[in-house]
Amino acid sequence: MNPGSKEFYDLMDHFDRSGLGSRYDKEPKELWKKGRIYQNGETNALFKAYRTGYAFGKHMGENP
Numbered sequence: 001m002n003p004g005s006k007e008f009y010d011l012m013d014h015f016d017r018s019g020l021g022s023r024y025d026k027e028p029k030e031l032w033k034k035g036r037i038y039q040n041g042e043t044n045a046l047f048k049a050y051r052t053g054y055a056f057g058k059h060m061g062e063n064p
Contacts, residue, residue, distance in 0.1 A: 001051070001054075001055065003029070003032035003033055003037070004029070004032070011050075011051060011054055012037070012047070015046075015047055015050050015051075018050075020043075020046050020050065021038065021040065021042070021043030021046050021047065022040060022042060022043055023038070023039065023040040023043055024038060024040075024043065025038065025039040025040065026038060026039065027039055035048065
């Protein structure tokens, strides 16, 4: 999933509403491809884990 895609924005919106992070201030979009989405390092790490779990679940759904 590429940063900037509809799927990415939908996942980011769901994460923001989940309440898992503490701050949701975003980095400039130029940094997103480097893995820096959120300014808060803890929130960014949680989003990376969230995104990995989403990708794993999607993969397992396609390949049971």
